[in-house]
Amino acid sequence: xxxxxxxxxxxxxxxxxxxxxxxxxxxxxxxxxxxxxxxxxxxxxxxxxxxxxxxxxxxxxxxxxxxxxxxxxxxxxxxxxxxxxxxxxxxxxxxxxxxxxxxxxxxxxxxxxxxxxxxxxxxxxxxxxxxxxxxxxxxxxxxxxxxxxxxxxxxxxxxxxxxxxxxxxxxxxxxxxxxxxxxxxxxxxxxxxxxxxxxxxxxxxxxxxxxxxxxxxxxxxxxxxxxxxxxxxxxxxxxxxxxxxxxxxxxxxxxxxxxxxxxxxxxxxxxxxxxxxxxxxxxxxxxxxxxxxxxxxxxxxxxxxxxxxxxxxxxxxxxxxxxxxxxxxxxxxxxxxxxxxxxxxxxxxxx
Amino acid sequence: xxxxxxxxxxxxxxxxxxxxxxxxxxxxxxxxxxxxxxxxxxxxxxxxxxxxxxxxxxxxxxxxxxxxxxxxxxxxxxxxxxxxxxxxxxxxxxxxxxxxxxxxxxxxxxxxxxxxxxxxxxxxxxxxxxxxxxxxxxxxxxxxxxxxxxxxxxxxxxxxxxxxxxxxxxxxxxxxxxxx
Numbered sequence: 001x002x003x004x005x006x007x008x009x010x011x012x013x014x015x016x017x018x019x020x021x022x023x024x025x026x027x028x029x030x031x032x033x034x035x036x037x038x039x040x041x042x043x044x045x046x047x048x049x050x051x052x053x054x055x056x057x058x059x060x061x062x063x064x065x066x067x068x069x070x071x072x073x074x075x076x077x078x079x080x081x082x083x084x085x086x087x088x089x090x091x092x093x094x095x096x097x098x099x100x101x102x103x104x105x106x107x108x109x110x111x112x113x114x115x116x117x118x119x120x121x122x123x124x125x126x127x128x129x130x131x132x133x134x135x136x137x138x139x140x141x142x143x144x145x146x147x148x149x150x151x152x153x154x155x156x157x158x159x160x161x162x163x164x165x166x167x168x169x170x171x172x173x174x175x176x177x178x179x180x181x182x183x184x185x186x187x188x189x190x191x192x193x194x195x196x197x198x199x200x201x202x203x204x205x206x207x208x209x210x211x212x213x214x215x216x217x218x219x220x221x222x223x224x225x226x227x228x229x230x231x232x233x234x235x236x237x238x239x240x241x242x243x244x245x246x247x248x249x250x251x252x253x254x255x256x257x258x259x260x261x262x263x264x265x266x267x268x269x270x271x272x273x274x275x276x277x278x279x280x281x282x283x284x285x286x287x288x289x290x291x292x293x294x295x296x297x298x299x300x301x302x303x304x305x306x307x308x309x310x311x312x313x314x315x316x317x318x319x320x321x322x323x324x325x326x327x328x329x330x331x332x333x334x335x336x337x338x339x340x341x342x343x344x345x346x347x348x349x350x351x
Numbered sequence: 352x353x354x355x356x357x358x359x360x361x362x363x364x365x366x367x368x369x370x371x372x373x374x375x376x377x378x379x380x381x382x383x384x385x386x387x388x389x390x391x392x393x394x395x396x397x398x399x400x401x402x403x404x405x406x407x408x409x410x411x412x413x414x415x416x417x418x419x420x421x422x423x424x425x426x427x428x429x430x431x432x433x434x435x436x437x438x439x440x441x442x443x444x445x446x447x448x449x450x451x452x453x454x455x456x457x458x459x460x461x462x463x464x465x466x467x468x469x470x471x472x473x474x475x476x477x478x479x480x481x482x483x484x485x486x487x488x489x490x491x492x493x494x495x496x497x498x499x500x501x502x503x504x505x506x507x508x509x510x511x512x513x514x515x516x517x518x519x520x521x522x523x524x525x526x527x528x529x530x531x
Contacts, residue, residue, distance in 0.1 A: 003377055004510075005370070005374055005377050005507075171386060171416070174386070174387060175386040176370070176384070177382075177384050177385070177412075178377040246414065247414075249412075249413045249415070250413065252413055253413035329416055331414065331418055332413065
């Protein structure tokens with residue numbers, strides 16, 4: 001297959017086309033807009049539906065409407081646009097309706113900034129709407145992995161009848177890397193949960209007790225079946241770094257440098273953060289001295305899931321160290337400096 | 352992993368020059384990343400691109416952000432600020448035509464002045480100063496052969512539907528290549 005150099009956002013749009021997405025409805029917001037730009041040309045070319053809606057709330061509901069009829073549909077957004085979509089994600093979770101959202105995170109509260117960041121984690125993982133629900137969240141760290149994740153995401157959403165978020169960062173959307181695009185595929189049949197207009201639909205989850213039971217069973221399956229991570233050097237690690245997305249690329253470089261010097265550090269990179277890859281921690285050296293969370297948030301978001309995973313695996317309250325990198329992507333030097341601080345007995349914030 | 356920074360004003364071709372290098376790396380089966388950065392005003396604003404690529408076909412690219420560059424291509428004076436992101440001994444290719452007065456370069460870097468605008472003008476490709484710099488970069492670094500880079504450059508422009516500019520771009524590339 002031929003490799004092409006593609007901008008992350010364009011590659012994301014094309015991956016959705018290849019995955020059989022039949023409807024894209026969206027509203028532009030930097031730094032996700034090139035996904036729409038790409039699809040505004042490609043969807044009509046393929047005889048599919050592209051809609052620039054009046055706002056984010058309308059666009060995500062159009063996605064839901066299409067998925068009600070069993071058609072693959074998606075939107076892409078960022079920051080405040082993602083916030084506006086939470087009314088729907090809560091509704092869709094209750095209705096067990098699949099959907100796919102690409103969340104190209106830009107940092108900051110409210111209007112925020114255009115810098116990359118990871119503070120869309122909590123909203124993506126826990127759902128920002130009312131009620132208690134979860135979404136499956138892919139966290140690719142290369143454009144190729146993002147393409148592969150998007151290609152798979154529709155099937156995942158349909159399999160569990162659950163929302164799927166592709167969580168990327170502004171720089172992932174703007175940068176270019178070589179990618180191989182997968183072949184075209186389609187959802188060939190109408191799912192049995194789809195509304196077909198024949199008045200035979202009786203797939204409702206029923207009352208609250210049945211809904212609750214269905215969600216419990218579903219979440220147990222998701223947790224068991226969607227564990228996905230990459231790991232390096234866990235067996236003998238004295239300290240283990242945990243990082244996803246672009247910061248995981250700095251962390252990967254730092255770990256490689258340290259291990260080349262004979263320093264016993266390990267690395268877990270969640271490829272899916274929800275469900276959190278708790279199974280990864282089973283392989284960690286039982287005498288590990290601590291975990292280092294490398295994420296770009298101001299107060300820590302993934303660190304809380306990490307701390308729970310560590311608590312679940314180790315009896316002796318192993319420290320989970322957090323350093324608020326704020327916005328951007330920490331450099332390799334900054335990751336190494338944090339490690340030095342911890343190794344010398346210092347700390348920033350411990351969970 | 353190799354790293355190159357292309358910096359200048361928007362409109363000077365610094366994003367395109369980076370793309371030529373990334374394209375060349377990709378077509379030699381290397382992993383590569385290209386990361387742009389530009390201000391709100393594209394033309395005339397501050398712009399740069401950072402390109403990284405593996406030294407063999409296996410090496411993966413770490414963080415795509417500017418970190419420790421092997422080469423800086425500086426198309427204007429403010430771009431020389433990025434020397435702070437250069438490794439010791441890094442190559443700095445400077446567009447001499449943008450330096451209206453002498454610049455006090457720091458020790459420990461290999462500074463090469465290239466009259467990029469004049470060379471581009473001399474081959475009747477006034478807009479090709481960044482391509483001149485790519486020619487100079489390939490010659491000085493030996494990252495890839497001139498043939499590989501020229502082929503990839505033409506392939507890249509072909510994808511953009513701009514093959515009609517091939518002769519002009521090849522002339523600009525050669526002008527830079529032969530000038531250093």
